[in-house]
Amino acid sequence: MVAAPSPANGAPSAHRRKKQPEQVRRALLDCAAQIAAEQGAHAITIQAVAAGAGVTKGGLLHHFDSKQALLAAVFSDLLEQMDREIDRSMATDAVARGRFTRAYVRACFSDRLLGERSLWAALSLAGVSEPALRSLWLNWIDGRMQRHFDTDSDPNLTAVRLAADGIWLADIMDKTGGLQRYPQNLEAVLLAMAGG
Template sequence: MSMTQRKDQPDVTREQLLRAAADLILAQGLQAVTLDAIARRAGVSKGDLQQHFQTKPILLDALFDDATQRFAGAVAAEMAKDPDANGRGTRAYLRVTVAAPADDGEAHVMRSLIGLMLFDSEVRELWSSIWDESREAQLSPQELESPELTLCRLAIDGLWMSDLLEQRTVSGPMRAGVILRIEALTRKAPGVPAGLRHDGSRVPEE
């Protein structure tokens, strides 16, 4: 694609740059993501890149937003395939995170960005509310108020953190068994009746 064509298609160039950044994370890790490296991989000049993303933090913010939207889309797609409404959002969250194949590129990029958020306090302050809102937006009030399903999501987060840190304390068969157990629990978890909180108290009427 020529430079003229790129200027006529700014969205294509932006997507191209974000894809190049994600590919770099997959191939070399987050530390390899520099503006120069992204420009080379995307086949554009650094000046062209900086028309979209002036600094690395701005680019990473955009990449996180893009990855979060893709993640939300994947969760929504899993929910649409699940006929069982009870625990549906939590099961979809399970399948898109820890149950994703090891070679799932999108999941790997998301893990890398979440890792950056966890270990960089400045980034965490910027991204944590976006991440929390994205996850919770697809959960029903009943799921959010269910202690059993909250326990399942905390277990999912724990497994995901184990993957992120590349811990080997859980064997492959054990990990697979835990995932199956979590999914089974999401189907057995009772919903919270409308008008009640998880502690049994009533929600005040507006």
């Protein structure tokens, strides 16, 4: 084993370690997401996330100045993941009309079988009561609808997206019984209604 070089100024070697802010930030987001999925968004605390990610509370607060900022970052990260999932789905859909709606339906159903382990389920309830999260969601959906206005503004397609939202909300309200009450083939029904 090779010994680490001792610092010239006598400071501990940990202080000379190369900083990796993006990796630390990613670890904090992943830890917060895991806590939310396993215990619910209410369980996300500065202390729990810092300890889970192996950083100090000060280190966490360097990246996110409050619990609300951390929640917003986790929610934004989820929206980015949803964007990528929707874009991948749209790339394989040859029919322009309703392409975004079909991809949106698929995304809404993608983690349905996870039930109470769904991160979206955990953070969605927080989104209802947290104005900042609600604003992130509304900005995201408004941006997508502007982008896909020509292909997805038909009221019938809007009804399909709202139905997908309704099933998703129903699942959140009854995480264990939702799949029995609203079977998985509803995805196929909605996709057919959207022309898929």
